[in-house]
Amino acid sequence: MPELPEVEHQARALRRILEGATIDRAEADRTPVLKGTTTPASFAAALAGRSFEGIERVGKQLLLAFDGGAGLASHLGMTGRWRVRAGDEGPRHGRARLFLRDGRVLDYVDVRMLGRLEIVPRASFAAIVASLGPDPLRDGLDAERLAARIGGSGRPIKTVLLDQTVLAGLGNIQVTEALFHARVHPERPANTLTPAEIAALAEGILATILHTLAVHERDEEIVYLSDRTDAPNPFLVYGRVGEACPRCGKPITTITIAGRTSPHCPRCQRLTRSDLRRGRG
């Protein structure tokens, strides 16, 4: 569920919460969330008594650094989140928890357990960062850079943008919104985009990330948009199939690409036979 803006929102919240904090005790349940060699026992042992030294986010990865060279890599998957406990009782679907010296408890909550927690040496953070493409928010993005990343790939632009080694942090919503901004059909072969379209896409990527982040930052706490069923849909086309395109009024339609729903405007985001032919050739 979380994409770059949600993960950034979490990173900022965790930075505030953990500033100057020490972990007295840590627990993780035996669930598929624990990856690699991490077990409930090694999770507890690696984090007990550690003081927090920093957090960085790259793409959808959260990397927490502690003293003594210890690190915690946290990927939220579809439904993961960190939250500070309000009462004594742990939240539903809590999978791990950090008991801070000042009495607060930080819970890792993950309904579907598609997220990941892994104890890794801080020294390995660089390798994780290196395995991902540039992060639009951290590293910036412009037309030239995006063109270089897309390269000559004839794959659908949507598939390319979802590839975390091309750009880090984009997910189905952000890609959907960015393509709408740039008026580019999700199935357009990446190598058929004009320089103007690539420029518009770079702009669209940054615009949708900043917009989504701003919506999240209205909440001090870690709250997901989907938590608030009362809140209006903040997106232009995502979640709006059948509604009128905000630009031209034509109903938003959807197709499936790489197994993901891809809402788009059939008029603003055209795909021609010639595009497909040029992409293959």
Next chain:
DNA sequence: CGACGCACCTGTGCGC
């Protein structure tokens, strides 16, 4: 290399 299905998981909402 790339497209595709499937697996990993649970919860929710919708149609019958």
Next chain:
DNA sequence: TGCGCACAGGTGCGTC
């Protein structure tokens, strides 16, 4: 009211 199914903002594997 209940059941079954499709679907959900992610990733990684095996297979053709």
